[in-house]
Amino acid sequence: MSRPAAQRPRLGLIGYGAFGRLTARHLSPWFEVLAHDPAATAEEGDAARLTDLATAAACPVVILAVPVEGLAQTLSAIAPDLQEGALILDVGSVKVGPARLMAEHLPAHVQTVGTHPLFGPQSARDGIAGLRIAVCPVRGDRIARRVAAFCRHALKLKVFLVSPEDHDREAAVVQGLTHLISRVLLSMEPLPTRMTTTSFERIMQAVEMVRYDSPAVFRAIERENPYAAGVRDRFFDLAARARADLDDGAAAQASSGPPVGSLGSSGSPAS
Template sequence: MRDRLGLIGFGAFGRLTARHLSAGFEILAHDPAASDDEGLATLTDLATAAACPTVVLAVPVEVLEATLIAIGPHLRPDALVIDVGSVKVKPAKAMNALLPPGVRIVGTHPLFGPQSGKDGIAGLRIAVCEVRGAKDARRVAAFCRRALRLKVFQVSPEDHDREAATVQGLTHLIARVLMAMEPLPTRMTTASFDRLMQAVDMVRHDSPAVFRAIERDNPFAAEVRERFFALADEARGGVASN
């Protein structure tokens, strides 16, 4: 008999999560906007999903606090709660503050999305952050490594966000600008331009909530943005003067 796993949020990433965990867990998913489980999970009410031994939060960072308040009364005393948000400092603080004391908490950030993970996730990367207890973080990391064959990085929420401010923040920012410039040439392109547009396509269909989380909820993102814009202005000045 498979263990039950509650999945709060059944959007694009929630479905990707269910696709790769359904072999090992009976997944009970809750999402008011979902009407089709695609055979990956059983759609249910919030209380039932939150009462599972393990609960995965696949909701936008901007609604995480409201979700934590809603699931709190239904969690088992020793439940394991895992979030999959794009930033880690803000969710870690919220989960620690709002979830009952006995609940175990691990923060994760799969460094891929529905587009980059559509052909399989083996070999892709995930960050695992200790929030309450190193043992649970190690167990989640081991599961990701052995069962999902992911490359695991165990880091603090602060170290994660510091690196993600550049890795994700700049990627999404540049992609947003290039999409605003469309239509772009598609005929006489170079290999480097094609690679650049491939990167754009990998985040093109990310929800606006993902962009907001990466750019607004990461405490290090503003500094990276300002440095990028300052250097871009320098480069523009250099072009004009030459």
């Protein structure tokens, strides 16, 4: 149940792309959402009101829905307008770097928490209840626990309260491999759609969930996560070993002649 407009605190939303709009839609029952994004235009049914950067930054709660590569510049831009005691959160796909940037660039009189909703517009198209979110303390555990409680009770999300380091270690595998494999499969299109197996269809469902993610999301997951390179190296090393095993097996088979019972050129078992 949403609060009456007069009782809703203001929430500044910096960044109003696809994920920013998703954020506004699900937070508007509890907050009056004021969004800033130079590239955004107002649309019918918007859950947020577009405003200037200073006004959005002056809200008691500010969410940063900007690419990780632009976070430092955004933090410097909003710092002069932040209220004392304001809560600043980011929603980026990596947490170690953003946590460090928020600690360095934001004034000591604000509270900061890192969050990573483990879903996007595609996976959340039927609602967010039951989906997952990581909440990472940046300046103390108390405010992070309050954010976690709101996500759990108000938004009905499954919450993981973890350190930025633990988040990035797991995300390097969970997101890093998913996006890497999906990017390769997208480059191989068109792929079969007729005689498919259930396992192949599930792989393609994962591909569809990230198909329309911006290039900035892929760069953040693969470049900004300090643990992603190690996961990629291990994946490519194991893939190379699997390829070598197959090549060695093919070479051994060729040197020993055709297997017993194999088909000849006529389609009959070879004699």
